[in-house]
Amino acid sequence: MLIKKQTGIEIPSSQLTPQSLYLSRRTFMKAATAVTVAALLASCAPNEAETAVPAIVGTVEGEGETAVIPSPSTQTDELGNAINSFEEIANYNNYYEFTTEKEDVAELAAGYPLSPWQIEVSGMVKNPGVYDIDKIRQDFDQEERVYRLRCVETWAMVIPWMGFPLAKLLNKVEPTGKAAYVRFETIHDPDNMPGQKSAWFEWPYIEGLRLDEAMNDLTLLATGLYGQELLPQNGGPVRLVVPWKYGFKSIKSIVKIELTDKIPTSLWMASAPNEYGFYANVNPNVDHPRWSQGAERVIGKNGRQHTTLYNGYAEQVAHLYDGMDLAANF
Numbered sequence: 629m630l631i632k633k634q635t636g637i638e639i640p641s642s643q644l645t646p647q648s649l650y651l652s653r654r655t656f657m658k659a660a661t662a663v664t665v666a667a668l669l670a671s672c673a674p675n676e677a678e679t680a681v682p683a684i685v686g687t688v689e690g691e692g693e694t695a696v697i698p699s700p701s702t703q704t705d706e707l708g709n710a711i712n713s714f715e716e717i718a719n720y721n722n723y724y725e726f727t728t729e730k731e732d733v734a735e736l737a738a739g740y741p742l743s744p745w746q747i748e749v750s751g752m753v754k755n756p757g758v759y760d761i762d763k764i765r766q767d768f769d770q771e772e773r774v775y776r777l778r779c780v781e782t783w784a785m786v787i788p789w790m791g792f793p794l795a796k797l798l799n800k801v802e803p804t805g806k807a808a809y810v811r812f813e814t815i816h817d818p819d820n821m822p823g824q825k826s827a828w829f830e831w832p833y834i835e836g837l838r839l840d841e842a843m844n845d846l847t848l849l850a851t852g853l854y855g856q857e858l859l860p861q862n863g864g865p866v867r868l869v870v871p872w873k874y875g876f877k878s879i880k881s882i883v884k885i886e887l888t889d890k891i892p893t894s895l896w897m898a899s900a901p902n903e904y905g906f907y908a909n910v911n912p913n914v915d916h917p918r919w920s921q922g923a924e925r926v927i928g929k930n931g932r933q934h935t936t937l938y939n940g941y942a943e944q945v946a947h948l949y950d951g952m953d954l955a956a957n958f
């Protein structure tokens with residue numbers, strides 16, 4: 629298996645601005661009381677999705693030192709879409725465990741401990757077990773996958789992930805014949821994740837996939853991006869990436885994976901079942917109840933572009949939904 633090497637572009641720290649200088653930290657309580665549950669995931673979309681992209685920041689290690697912004701091995705995805713900068717990907721985040729303010733996640737999540745870390749794999753499997761993240765990194769070769777990410781709020785990015793197909797882990801634990809779904813759970817740590825003190829949601833964050841979706845080669849367990857380990861704000865140390873579904877399916881900081889015969893109820897299905905369904909496949913023809921899904925804004929680019937069915941991955945995944953009513957199964 630090919631393992632892509634990290635290259636680095638060196639930028640003197642004098643050219644980078646510490647994010648503390650201009651990222652104002654809005655408290656979570658302020659954000660939480662300002663919006664209603666119905667408006668939450670959408671609080672930024674589609675109107676606010678049109679506001680300025682947050683200031684670009686880099687990592688500054690200290691006076692006179694050099695910050696290294698790593699580079700991926702490619703500048704585009706397989707369709708020629710330019711990848712987003714590391715700064716954009718690391719500073720414009722949805723991560724409600726910390727805050728609903730996308731520009732403040734990086735600062736609030738900075739230093740969140742990603743080690744030690746374990747994932748419990750349980751339920752309808754022949755080989756249940758607790759997997760240490762270091763062992764996972766050792767046992768599964770990390771590949772680079774450049775994927776488009778389309779948030780349900782209508783913004784989009786192109787991200788060079790590092791990771792491995794979830795199918796490899798599932799094959800190792802061997803789902804039994806009864807297993808039909810995979811349920812994922814984010815870490816529950818309200819003492820260190822201020823957003824989890826909010827009563828708007830039932831924590832922890834839950835997501836789910838049908839087993840055949842989970843086994844699809846596109847479905848990734850990501851452990852890095854831009855050739856380095858995932859930062860806390862991007863869901864480190866390990867998160868799901870399902871590029872043909874809206875971004876909220878790509879659950880961050882996973883501690884539990886359970887194989888089950890029951891359809892999992894995600895945090896979003898529990899919060900607003902009329903707005904967020906189980907499938908959440910990117911589909912320009914099925915609008916969100918409160919806005920169109922026909923177009924999207926790529927962070928860092930001007931204007932809007934048409935959204936494509938399955939986010940451009942129809943060739944790989946359309947067969948999973950043959951004969952299904954995509955509007956009913958939204």
Ligand SMILES: Nc1nc2c(c(=O)[nH]1)N[C@H]1C(S)=C(S)[C@@H](COP(=O)(O)O)O[C@H]1N2
Nearest residue numbers: 721722723724779814833862875876878880
């Ligand atoms: N645990 C958890 N996972 C999450 C979220 C979250 O709030 N909590 N937000 C989701 C949403 S809405 C999106 S668009 C993506 C954003 O990933 P990024 O910040 O790495 O771009 O993460 C998804 N995974």
Ligand SMILES: [Mo]
Nearest residue numbers: 779780875876
């Ligand atoms: Mo999202």
